[in-house]
Amino acid sequence: MIETIDKHRRDFDSRIRSTSAHESLAQLRIDFLGKKGCVQTLMKELRQVAPDEKRQRGKLINDFKRYVENQIKDKQAGLGKSAAAKSPASSNATFDATLPGKREIPGTLHPITQVTEEIKSIFMGLGFQVEEGPEIETDYYNFAALNIPKDHPARDMQDTFYVDGDAVLRTHTSPVQIHVMENSAPPLRIIAPGKVYRRDSDVSHTPMFHQIEGLMVDENVSFSHLKGVMKIFLQEIFGADTQVRFRPSFFPFTCPSAEVDIQCVICGGRGCRVCSQTGWVEILGAGMVNPAVFKLVNYDAEKWTGLAFGLGIERIAMLKYGINDIRLFFENDLRFLKQF
Numbered sequence: 001m002i003e004t005i006d007k008h009r010r011d012f013d014s015r016i017r018s019t020s021a022h023e024s025l026a027q028l029r030i031d032f033l034g035k036k037g038c039v040q041t042l043m044k045e046l047r048q049v050a051p052d053e054k055r056q057r058g059k060l061i062n063d064f065k066r067y068v069e070n071q072i073k074d075k076q077a078g079l080g081k082s083a084a085a086k087s088p089a090s091s092n093a094t095f096d097a098t099l100p101g102k103r104e105i106p107g108t109l110h111p112i113t114q115v116t117e118e119i120k121s122i123f124m125g126l127g128f129q130v131e132e133g134p135e136i137e138t139d140y141y142n143f144a145a146l147n148i149p150k151d152h153p154a155r156d157m158q159d160t161f162y163v164d165g166d167a168v169l170r171t172h173t174s175p176v177q178i179h180v181m182e183n184s185a186p187p188l189r190i191i192a193p194g195k196v197y198r199r200d201s202d203v204s205h206t207p208m209f210h211q212i213e214g215l216m217v218d219e220n221v222s223f224s225h226l227k228g229v230m231k232i233f234l235q236e237i238f239g240a241d242t243q244v245r246f247r248p249s250f251f252p253f254t255c256p257s258a259e260v261d262i263q264c265v266i267c268g269g270r271g272c273r274v275c276s277q278t279g280w281v282e283i284l285g286a287g288m289v290n291p292a293v294f295k296l297v298n299y300d301a302e303k304w305t306g307l308a309f310g311l312g313i314e315r316i317a318m319l320k321y322g323i324n325d326i327r328l329f330f331e332n333d334l335r336f337l338k339q340f
């Protein structure tokens with residue numbers, strides 16, 4: 001029996017040495033470890049052996065079996081490695097220096113993002129901090145806390161996306177004013193950029209657009225501060241010789257309120273289609289914070305005064321770059337986007 005095992009071992013050694021593929025290794029496994037393989041045959045023969053010799057012989061067979069298993073395992077690992085070494089990824093033989101390279105084509109920031117960043121940095125230079133608020137608001141924050149009564153046209157079903165019961169998609173960034181004042185004491189200076197939603201769609205309206213809200217609350221803030229801040233901002237964005245004009249207007253949450261215009265940047269004030277031949281284009285809404293709003297957030301309206309403003313980012317980008325259709329911003333046409 002010992003000789004038989006030795007013979008099998010020699011046979012196995014010579015076969016595994018010449019094995020260079022996974023298939024022949026699999027065959028080797030069948031021949032030696034399979035159901036009809038030689039290890040099983042040795043086990044069957046063991047049954048006829050006398051009990052006192054069984055133990056010792058069984059051990060020899062088991063040792064041989066383990067030897068075969070380990071050898072096959074090692075060989076398999078070796079074959080795996082050399083197969084990997086031959087793969088094209090790690091082989092210099094397949095490197096073709098004449099093939100054109102893969103060029104990385106960097107994207108650019110979306111024009112709305114670029115303009116937002118520019119506006120933010122102007123106001124940060126004036127000491128304003130950047131805040132954010134939710135895009136889904138309750139009726140209270142979007143309207144009631146801003147002194148917008150139930151029958152105000154801004155609440156009209158045609159302008160507002162009502163989500164569910166009390167929830168609306170915010171129609172402006174002004175609710176951020178309320179969140180900020182609820183959470184911090186005056187004095188404060190904040191701007192709040194973000195998406196807003198109105199049920200509108202044509203060359204100058206999209207159902208989603210971007211606004212930046214501004215709020216400054218302190219002692220003795222006056223309308224002159226509002227005029228100064230607006231003028232500095234608009235001349236930074238559109239150029240130092242930009243003419244700025246204030247017109248009386250109405251917003252429930254500011255009093256007095258104003259509409260701020262700049263001289264038309266397209267025609268230089270001579271009159272064109274963009275400014276409807278008036279020479280001026282409306283650029284933002286602003287005003288002094290209505291004391292009624294201060295009362296709702298528990299600010300002392302006798303002590304504090306504030307200025308607020310809200311501007312449409314798309315509108316500023318359109319005038320800045322001479323874009324005549326707001327929908328271009330959101331069509332993701334690379335021929336448009338690549339120009340910025």
Ligand code: PHE
Pocket residue numbers: 171172173174214251254285286287308309310311
């Ligand atoms: N929220 C106003 C709008 O969307 C703009 C505004 C903001 C006006 C702040 C005055 C003060 O039209």
